[in-house]
Amino acid sequence: xxxxCILWFRKDLRLDDNPALIxxxxxxxxxxxxxxxxxxxxxxxxxEASHWWLEKSLISLSEDLNQKLxxxxxxxxxxxxxxxxxxKIKHVYWNRCYEPDRIAADTFLxxxxxxxxxxxxxxxxxxxxxxxxxxxxxxxxxxxxxPFFKKGCLQTDQPRIPCKKPKELFFLKLFKEDxxxxxxxxxxxxxxxxxxxxxxxxxxxAAKNIFNNFLENGASDYNxxxxxxxxxxxSKISAYLHWGQISPFRVWHEAKxxxxxxxxxxxxSELGWRxxxxxxxxxFPKINKQNLKEQFNKLDWNVSNELLLKWKKGKTGFPIxxxxxxxxxxxxxxxxxxxxxxxxxxxxxxxxxxxxxxxxFWDCLLDADLANNSASWxxxxxxxxxxxxxxxxxxxxxxxxxxxxxxxYIRKYLPEIAKLPNKFIFTPWxxxxxxxxxxxxxxxxxxPYPIIDYISSRKKALDxxxxxxx
DNA sequence: TGAAATGTTGGGGCG
DNA sequence: ACGCCCCAACATTTC
Numbered sequence: 001x002x003x004x005c006i007l008w009f010r011k012d013l014r015l016d017d018n019p020a021l022i023x024x025x026x027x028x029x030x031x032x033x034x035x036x037x038x039x040x041x042x043x044x045x046x047x048e049a050s051h052w053w054l055e056k057s058l059i060s061l062s063e064d065l066n067q068k069l070x071x072x073x074x075x076x077x078x079x080x081x082x083x084x085x086x087x088k089i090k091h092v093y094w095n096r097c098y099e100p101d102r103i104a105a106d107t108f109l110x111x112x113x114x115x116x117x118x119x120x121x122x123x124x125x126x127x128x129x130x131x132x133x134x135x136x137x138x139x140x141x142x143x144x145x146x147p148f149f150k151k152g153c154l155q156t157d158q159p160r161i162p163c164k165k166p167k168e169l170f171f172l173k174l175f176k177e178d179x180x181x182x183x184x185x186x187x188x189x190x191x192x193x194x195x196x197x198x199x200x201x202x203x204x205x206a207a208k209n210i211f212n213n214f215l216e217n218g219a220s221d222y223n224x225x226x227x228x229x230x231x232x233x234x235s236k237i238s239a240y241l242h243w244g245q246i247s248p249f250r251v252w253h254e255a256k257x258x259x260x261x262x263x264x265x266x267x268x269s270e271l272g273w274r275x276x277x278x279x280x281x282x283x284f285p286k287i288n289k290q291n292l293k294e295q296f297n298k299l300d301w302n303v304s305n306e307l308l309l310k311w312k313k314g315k316t317g318f319p320i321x322x323x324x325x326x327x328x329x330x331x332x333x334x335x336x337x338x339x340x341x342x343x344x345x346x347x348x349x350x351x352x353x354x355x356x357x358x359x360x361f362w363d364c365l366l367d368a369d370l371a372n373n374s375a376s377w378x379x380x381x382x383x384x385x386x387x388x389x390x391x392x393x394x395x396x397x398x399x400x401x402x403x404x405x406x407x408x409y410i411r412k413y414l415p416e417i418a419k420l421p422n423k424f425i426f427t428p429w430x431x432x433x434x435x436x437x438x439x440x441x442x443x444x445x446x447x448p449y450p451i452i453d454y455i456s457s458r459k460k461a462l463d464x465x466x467x468x469x470x
Numbered sequence: 471t472g473a474a475a476t477g478t479t480g481g482g483g484c485g
Numbered sequence: 486a487c488g489c490c491c492c493a494a495c496a497t498t499t500c
Binding site for chain 1: 471472473474
């Protein structure tokens with residue numbers, strides 16, 4: 001008797017702690033499947049950096065599956081239905097995703113293949129708490145983080161203990177190479193992504209290593225060190241978490257066991273923010289398109305491609321901002337402190353709509369994640385649920401002086417001003433001619449003058465905000 | 471997980 | 486010894 005099932009990989013590209021795999025392993029043979037489905041926004045609008053990561057992930061996952069991963073491009077329902085018919089499949093398993101269009105597509109697909117007399121089952125591999133399970137006393141979903149996390153999450157079921165990869169597995173490959181999804185970057189001569197190759201190792205094993213390295217080296221200083229971008233005190237697991245190369249359940253329990261005190265509390269609450277983002281996405285499906293606080297629809301945003309472009313390129317003339325934007329461009333990653341500084345600069349000092357920033361980050365970040373990216377931009381912009389107040393405007397000079405005191409981070413990403421002394425490296429335009437020439441800098445040529453006056457830009461933002469507050 | 475403006479306090483210099 | 490001013494340091498308020 002033919003006992004073959006389909007295991008549909010999506011954002012769970014791992015073998016460890018994979019509930020759908022555990023279920024699939026109860027069958028004799030598994031057809032591991034990945035579908036690049038352009039009907040879904042996450043593939044149709046996939047960012048360049050994310051696309052690179054995905055390809056690396058699939059190559060690596062296939063290796064872990066003895067080169068048996070079936071990678072296809074096309075309509076998910078059509079592909080799965082065909083395999084069901086040709087291989088006489090009776091069981092299909094996958095782990096859930098939470099993007100609104102994915103939820104709709106999955107619901108429809110489940111209904112359709114059930115009609116073919118197939119048993120379809122989905123599991124949870126990527127959220128510690130299902131978004132529909134966390135409710136406040138009056139039965140509504142939470143809109144404020146602290147009660148969401150402390151009462152909603154921590155006082156209900158603890159995240160389950162992660163499960164191990166099953167021992168006996170038999171994978172089946174159905175398609176020849178020439179039928180599969182064509183890797184874009186493998187063929188492309190685009191050099192932009194080439195630098196990622198040297199920095200990031202994309203695999204389940206690498207995810208485990210990088211997290212272990214954090215636990216051993218960064219975790220004991222996390223609560224303080226995480227604010228300083230020149231230190232190695234953050235985990236850098238975000239992209240792995242997004243694609244599921246590491247399980248949030250694994251991360252949660254490891255952190256609980258191996259971290260301590262305030263470091264542990266803070267790290268776990270950061271995982272809580274990730275849950276909160278998904279919670280918001282689930283209950284506000286338009287979170288990437290609309291202000292959650294509707295009064296911001298009236299705000300008179302600045303439309304300037306010129307300023308936006310300078311921000312994207314890291315040529316604003318404010319070194320801490322530019323260093324952050326260069327880190328993003330060079331590495332596909334940006335330290336959290338810099339995400340706040342650069343985002344605040346775009347939205348408040350340039351008064352450009354957060355959606356522009358959201359789009360740029362979506363394209364450049366290896367960890368681009370619909371829920372986290374949208375919720376975080378709305379948080380910085382002050383337009384979100386339980387967001388930072390709009391008037392919390394980061395000073396693009398003092399943030400550098402506070403969190404990159406010795407300018408190690410600035411010098412790393414802005415070599416053109418590296419020779420400036422610490423006293424002027426946060427404000428090159430205040431340095432006199434001799435100091436600039438000693439550092440081989442001609443302002444306006446080697447490094448830009450500030451593109452805005454930060455004092456008046458701050459006032460402008462507050463005025464614009466005042467107008468919509470009445 | 472701000473920053474600036476404004477208010478308060480207290481020590482020291484000095485007539 | 487006293488009042489006055491200055492100002493740093495800290496606290497509070499405001500956006």
